[in-house]
Amino acid sequence: MTPGLTDNLEEVSDVWKTAIINRELYKLQLDIVALQETRLLDSGSLQTPAGPVTLISAYTPTMASTPEAKDQFYDELDTAINTIPQAEQVFIMGDFNARVGADHDSWPDSLGHFGVGRMNENGQRLLELCNYHNVCITNTHFNTKPQHTVSWRHPCSKHWHQLDLMLTRRSNLSSVKLTRTYHSADCDIDHSLVCSKVKLSTRKINRSKSEGRTHIDTTKTRDPNKVRDFVQALEEAFAGQASGDACERWVSYRDTVYTTAMTTFGRKCNKMADWFEAHSDDMLPVIEEKRHALAAYKNNPSREYLETLQTTRSTVEQTARQCANNFWTQLCSHIQSAADTGNIRGMFDGIIQPLGPPKKKTAPLKTSTGEIIQDWEKQMDQWVEHYSELYAKENKVSEEALNAVEMLPVMEELDSEPTREELDESLKARAAVKAPGKDGIPAEVLKCGGEQSDELHKIICMCWRERELFHRTGVMPTSSLSIITKATGVTVTTITAYLC
CATH class of the missing domain: 3.60.10.10 (Endonuclease/exonuclease/phosphatase)
Incomplete structure (x- = not known):
């Protein structure tokens, strides 16, 4: 049962009223x-x-x-x-x-x-x-x-x-x-x-960066059937595309993987439906019926239309209680199932669905004497004063301290081309549930393996041999390839940093 929702009509909370008011405000586009x-x-x-x-x-x-x-x-x-x-x-x-x-x-x-x-x-x-x-x-x-x-x-x-x-x-x-x-x-x-x-008068805003690609729904990468369909689709898409230099092959690889992943896994949906939206098919008809009853009563305020209005209102209240209880029951079952199977991410998503995302706490900006600054221009002046004092200090490093730094030996084995095993280890070590790069390909998609890993390894080897390529074009450093590393022992060197 949902807190505040009971079977007694005289003790009905204002939860259903809030949902109806929200629906009215949505219709008026407020x-x-x-x-x-x-x-x-x-x-x-x-x-x-x-x-x-x-x-x-x-x-x-x-x-x-x-x-x-x-x-x-x-x-x-x-x-x-x-x-x-x-x-x-x-x-x-x-x-x-x-x-x-x-x-x-x-x-x-x-x-x-x-x-x-x-x-x-x-x-x-x-x-x-x-x-x-x-x-x-x-x-x-x-x-x-x-x-x-x-x-x-x-x-x-x-x-x-x-x-x-x-x-x-x-x-x-x-x-x-x-x-x-x-x-x-x-x-x-x-x-x-x-x-x-x-209607407020607007001013032009110069954006520092262009909008990125639509995010892929990475939750479906846990479905083996979806992963199998994705690998098969990639094998068909990569057939006959092994031509061109490293830059052209990377652009073709990036677009092919992203398009195939978007087609197979779909688009990520950030909006979480509440109990009213989840049961809108049940709520909207009874609300519309109550609306017609209210309009009829306003046009002809008689006893008959009043009884009809009261009946439709009672129906809306009962339907709202039933829909809300069903929503909370299903949500609790989902959270419990995620907890039993060890799916911490699914359990967290279920918990924040009714509560919303965690609130970001902010502290008020104060002067050196402790007074709170509310004026925007004074706040900017305070930040200018703070950073002016921060960067006014000059740090000097003595020659003795520089000479005391131990020089590491040169590891010649890092110059060899990265192997397929190193690529698999790098992809496996990458953290999941992270925002993708400019190319829009998340780590979960790269971990699916298949033909895309072979093509990715060939592109990296070409980049390794043509060290100046991406330094001139600037294609790779903002893409997902920046996570591929060349590792030997405890020393890890990012390939893109080496190329640039």
Whole structure:
């Protein structure tokens, strides 16, 4: 059983709701979402081609809150805005529990011409903050349909209000193309979804290197049938290709091995499906049925359509619990099977599938006095100061120390051509589960042996005899051939380093 998922409908957790909300957001193609009442603290920063952008998700105390709580919230929001440089873009979004009204003449810098209703006490607090920081409310700057300007209906008066707002600086208002409400989003909440379409101005980025090849799925190299098919396909591909110099034969070898491996083993898939995606065939039909029931109830709010909506919601809850339990049961079985067979890699992959990849911990940059630096320009200045002091020290090596270094004898046997046995030992010693080189051929593919090892040995021998070849062309040093070594005893010399 999945933690939090029980057979009692009254104790259903919010896991299935999260999946449904995620599906709605995916349908609307939203990139960034600010969730409310989730108890997630602090704000976030985003690095874009247009520069750093700060995103703040805010939830304002309601009208029933004490004045002290409201003052504390707006003081914290004021402090957060003050810490953001003026040149940096900022977007503040969330449920402000405030009606800002439509008085554009009184608040020309903060309100647009398309506000809704009248201003209340919370709205006045918010407008005063916006006016002080030159921040405008984007919801009031777009002439949309009346139903697209409101997001919440009062349970008693049944009047619609505009409480969920999107704020940005006046200078960044041109980047916001539209802010409107989507009542069709079925998220089982009393607030409707408010979306803003933002287009940031980009700048050209000069990439230092070109993108590499698509990675091969190396997990299938453990399948004997796949390996046999791969070796047979290589034997057919290498027939009649033993011509040309070493450079031409290496390029032909590289492309043939990569294409054959990609055809046999397939492409590596980095995305790990969650329980909703794994059982989308079961979940999507019942969700679509609930969507139609909700639309029918909104068009004709009668008792009959309400019962139909409640029935479809119950079906979605039961299906979600069953799919989640099946997913976790299968995942636990996979992890246990990998542990029993000694497959540590498979066990680790199964564990990180629900938890996600390990988080990379970062430490804040501090000055020499211990103060945390948040401004990007000051951080760069601190790094310049650090490396200037680091490389300012000049190290001198005395002649006596150089003469004291023991000279190793010259090993003439290293000049002989590498044998096939040395090639097999070098390939066998290479670590698996490592990123491939520029050629895109991982170590697991090279270890499959067969005709490719014979062709690889011939190419290496040609490179050994033509020592200046790859020094001129620069083909080999960034390829997988850089791992082939010439070994005698404890001395190991990389072939490519010798050639270059």
